[in-house]
Amino acid sequence: MNENNKKKLKLKVSAIKDGTVIDHIPAKNLFKVITILGLDKIDNQITFGTNLDSKKLGAKAIIKVSDLFFEDNEINKIALIAPHAKLNIIRDYEVVEKKIVATPEKIVGIVKCFNPKCITNNEKITTCFKVISKEPIALKCKYCEKITSDDEIVML
Structure with missing residues (x-):
């Protein structure tokens, strides 16, 4: 099949009138993003695709959410x-603003501490981490001082 025919075969996803498009998500992390933003608990129209071709990521995911705008x-x-x-x-139907995510300096109440003996895993205490590395992500627990690396991150 020649290149022109391949281009004609690409599927289009309908545009959203108002809302947010999240692009360049690593394909393996699509459902984590959906969970962390609580998109699995809302009634808005949501369209997502995964394992899409990406020159940067190899395989990427994308999420379109109608009538929803996120706080920083x-x-x-x-x-x-x-x-x-x-x-x-x-x-x-027009892109009016583009935002790039930024890793915060402090993570509160969204990530579980990797250390099973940490007080946050045994009592009702909100987790709190200092970001000590942004790429790859490494988080230092405020309470037990153990480091949670990016491959050990578990969302609460």
Whole structure:
């Protein structure tokens, strides 16, 4: 099949009138992003695709959420699992703003401590981590001082 025919076969996903598009998510982390943003608990129209071709990531995922706009602190949570993600803010079918995620300096209440003996895993205490490395992600627990690396991150 020649290149022109391949281009004609690409499927189009319908545009959203208003909302947010999250692009450049590593394919393996799509459902983590959905969970961390609570998208699995809302009634808005959500379209997602995974294992899409990406020159940067090899395989990427994308999420389109109608009628929802995220606060900066929510956007920055994405950086824990998709540090190269980009957000497009859509209004009246047009991209009106582009945002790049940034890893926050402190992570509170969204990640479980890797240390099973940590007080946060045994009592009702909110987790709190200092980000000691942004790429790859490494988090130092405020209470037990153990380091949770990116491959050990478990969302609460």
